Amino acid sequence: MTTLFKFHGGVHPPTHKAESTRTPIARMPMPAKLVIPFHQHVGNIAKPLVQAGDHVLKGQLIGLPEDGISSAIHASTSGTITEIGMQVVAHASGLPDLCATLVPDGKDEWITRSGMDFRESKNADVRQVLRLAGVVGLGGAVFPSDLKLRPGKHKVNTLILNGAECEPYITCDDMLMRERADEIIKGAEIMRWALEADEILVGIEDNKPEAIAAMRLAAQASSDNISIVAVPTLYPGGGAKQLIRVLTGIEVAAGVRSTDKGVQCFNVATAQTIYRAVRFGEPLVSRIVTVTGNVSNAQNLEVLIGTPVSDVVAYAGVLPDTDSYIMGGPMMGLPLPAASVSIVKAANCIIASSPKLFPPAPPAMPCIRCTRCAEVCPAELQPQDLYWFAKAREFGKAQEFSLFDCIECGACSYVCPSHIPLVQYYRFAKSEIWARETEKTAADAARVRFEFREQRIEREKQEKAEKLAAREKAAAEAKLAAAKIASAPAATPVSAPVDETQAKIQAAIEHARQQAAAIKPKNTEQLTPQQQAEIADIEARRARIHELASTEAESPKE
């Protein structure tokens, strides 16, 4: 039996898992409309391949993965694309993103699919299949799976399947393991083959005995070295880093690839999807979603990607006092900006929330540095210090204190007696730091371009000066020669072409002026005095800069 390790901290929030495990996984009926976002994965947004009006079949590629980290997007059923446009998606910002609207024709007609025998294929081919099948991590991270299966520099000894599912309320992995254990195991075999790993460890929290039993049964049928390990129920034991630690004792620091340490970790649902994609050529067009919380029939549903959340909760019998919806669990989930947003690949759970179910936290008191947060932090951080720095916007200090090792599990906020929204402060600080880094990169690029331009201008000036000198010399020689011949009308032919060009320029400017007058630019008339002042200001500044620039440019010559 494998020896288990412990990770620091952790909490035991009430699990609320029994509510949604009473009935088997049901299939959600076809909705009237699907809204499929093109950006459902980590990395670059997929490039749309279809236009409004196109008829598509189920599983047809509608979004092509773009460069590097990206994944494919498919039509979840057969029907007509009615719109490609910006729609509100499941994102904390509540901002719209590019989506395809698909009206199903009801036939649910598949494209032609062809599976492959992975053992007969090349690793790269299998990965290409996964990439084009849009397979991404279904535990919530939605990282493209094909990239995680690419053989790296280090040998991967252990493949870990994550069936811990530590978040309260969520049971989709539990139900999947109970009902489709054999497909998960077969998917694991493919991954083990691709990674050339020695063993497969499946970590399942010990509060899911049925899933453990089903998985053990399925694992017996496999020729691979698979062990199903019951791990203690402790949030966030299902975090990839924490599960790796518990099963192998290896700690994967932030910013380090787990493969560098000889382990790779996948969610169980990802394994099942990989199996379907490789064996049957089925792209990722649906997933299991736990619908729970303030609903009359909490259960797990197989839902087409793009199904509006409102349809899903309506099917589960949402209760009237529901005021908002959460995608994911109560610890790390995302409040949905609207019920109209659609189920995406990351949506493992939809919780209908009511003020009674999740009462708003009492007002936040100041931090008293009681360090309960530090006691439960699985990343072994000092959350009270991070909070102190984030609050004061001392981002450099926050980074020094390992802000980016924070996995935003929410354990600190959960235990905080002052009820401070700690994770919010960390999210705020992280996104500020990222924005600053972007700005910094942009500033560095601008500096390089500016300096290059300065150099270029200097060079051009020099070249011009050289040319002028050469011409003057030539002219002088010519003059000398002309003087020898001693004829007068030498000046006119030189000036004529100049006049000609001058006239042409004049004409062009005149033309432009007429054009400008014709279009009547809006921003020159009816200016507020303030705007006028600003313009005058800019002009003055420019004049001064020109002056400065010219003096500076001239000075080296002297």
Add this chain to the structure above:
Amino acid sequence: MLSALLVMSGIAILLGAVLGFAAIKFRVEGNPLVDKIDAILPQTQCGQCSYPGCKPYATAIAAGEADINRCPPGGEEGIQKLADLLGVEFKPFGADTNAPKPKSVALIDENTCIGCTLCIQACPVDAIVGAAKQMHTIITAECTGCELCVAPCPVDCISMVVIEEKITNWKWKYPIYALTPAQ
């Protein structure tokens, strides 16, 4: 009296010699501070500080000739960073500098552009492409929002567009702190 003079001048000569030696030994070439200041400046090269670019402004600050509160694109945060680096007090923007504006990029109305290349010459970071009598356009990713191209345009076809918040550049907000007003 004489002994006092002798003693004092003896001390002075000795110390003078030591200092003279130190002056040669610890001579500093150039001013590495300029680069540190330049790294803080936003590199818009807009000249709002009345210097012809960020580097000249940095040089002026390092030499003590310019105040640290003359860079509107850097915002108050930029002033704070400069204050920290230089160990001086934070100084709010003066009346003679522009107020910081939301970050914008220039946009050329391509129907109006006559292809005069004046904006191309004005752009400090070569972010405008085009040739004479050809329509010009701005490489948005490289535009620093310095507004230097706006005024030279003879047909007023360049406008500054505030960068909109999109899902890709969205930031988490400062958490609302129920008991004390946000700073």
Add this chain to the structure above:
Amino acid sequence: MSEYLMILIGAVLVNNIVLVKILGLCPFMGVSKKLEAAIGMGAATAFVLTLGSGASYLIYHYLLAPYELTYLKTLSFIVVIAAIVQFTEMYVKKASPALYQVLGIYLPLITTNCAVLGVPLLIVQNELQYTFLKSLWFGFGNALGFTLVMVLFAGIRERLEGADVPGIFKGSAIAMVTAGLMSLAFMGFAGLVKL
């Protein structure tokens, strides 16, 4: 040996130059906003103070006293200190330009820092009867005490950056209050060493 320990404890804690004798407040308040700057200032002052103490002792006992020129002590000490400060300034400018900039005006002002002149003057007071080594040691102890409170103070001030200090007390005001409370705490050392 224990005498040296007593001198050290006395200089660092019991009669701390800043918090008990209330000397050298200028850099204490001025360069304590950032820990790094405080460490740099502490080190620079420590260097000047130790060297100044030793040099002053030598000048006093081997130059001024034999020629009965002790009335020149303040003048000559200032000259020596000024020279050491100049030397330090050149060195800091070379070694760490950022620190040089951060220390700013306070670095040349070490010359007029009352702690730096105060300690040599204390040393040559008749009642102490220090030898050269003890003078150097006493100067070093005071320098250590200065650096210690400087660093501790900077630590607190850095933490106070995030504190919800009422508007009018932000900055120097709360720093003064903190310095006062630190001084209060250092009164606890009273009586530890009889001088």
Add this chain to the structure above:
Amino acid sequence: MSAFFSPFISKPDTVSAIMLKVLLALLPGIALYVWYFGPAILVSITLASLTALATEAAMLKLRKRPVAPFLKDNSALLTAWLLALSIPPLAPWWLIVVGTAFCIAVAKHLYGGLGNNPFNPAMVGYAVLIVSFPVQMTHWVTPLGMGATELSFVQQLQYIFSGILPGGLTLDAVTMATPLDTLKTQLHLAHPANEILTQPIFSSLAGHGSEVVAIGFLIGGLYLLASKIISWHLPVAFLGTLFLVAGIFHLADPSHYVAPVFHWFSGAAMLGAFFILTDPITSPTTHKGKFIFAAGAALLTYLIRVYGAFPDGIAFATLLMNICVPLIDAYTQPKVFGKKEKKA
């Protein structure tokens, strides 16, 4: 839009409840205090509490912060109780009022109130009082059954508020120095320690009466440990270091240095170990830091008690270590997940 973000659930614990538990934990000690020294202490606690709440409310109003939630957080009460327990119960009423008002207004609110103060407010109050009013701060009530004359509660009240003692009595007749103070004075007069300890003011552990009060605080402290309000690092490191240092000195010269147990149960050692040093706001947050903090405090306490000018060293030791907290925290940051073996 309201701030509705994950995590959506949290434990029901509050700051107010934590502080209340600490106050409860003080009760056994206070009860024993009343039993051995009479009810005068209750008067100071009441005075201190009222002053603390009034000052807190006034400061919150001035700072334009909501008053109700902060008055309910019990932190001002805790400060008041700790200060009241550290000064003589028979001290004039204005002493405790001035002390409490100072520590709440200056040591707490000038820094931004709850959670922001770098110094332990109660100890700031104590230090200010002992430095400013040393005479009033050293007249302690004689334990009941020890003095020739005993004041009734009414007489005590009368003295506290008007300074008038019943006819023919001097203050010295009803008060005395603390055991620590007595010991120090007698040692100064070159009496051997074992001889001094036979005087009636001393008992088997430390001072008569006060040792039992210390046990009361110890019991309260153990309750705090059991309910995980405080971590064991601070009290263990403090009492351990105090025992160690006192033990070494005692072994070296028993006639000059008393046994470590005496130091444990005299003065404010127990109160300090479990209630003063453990103030989370002014103590380090890392485990290693807590050890250093408490050990340093113990060492300083011992030095001030034995060599210093003040009768007890807890307050100054706490303040001195408070000064070091930011640096201790900065230099004892534990290694984070996954970054432990590197750079070895």
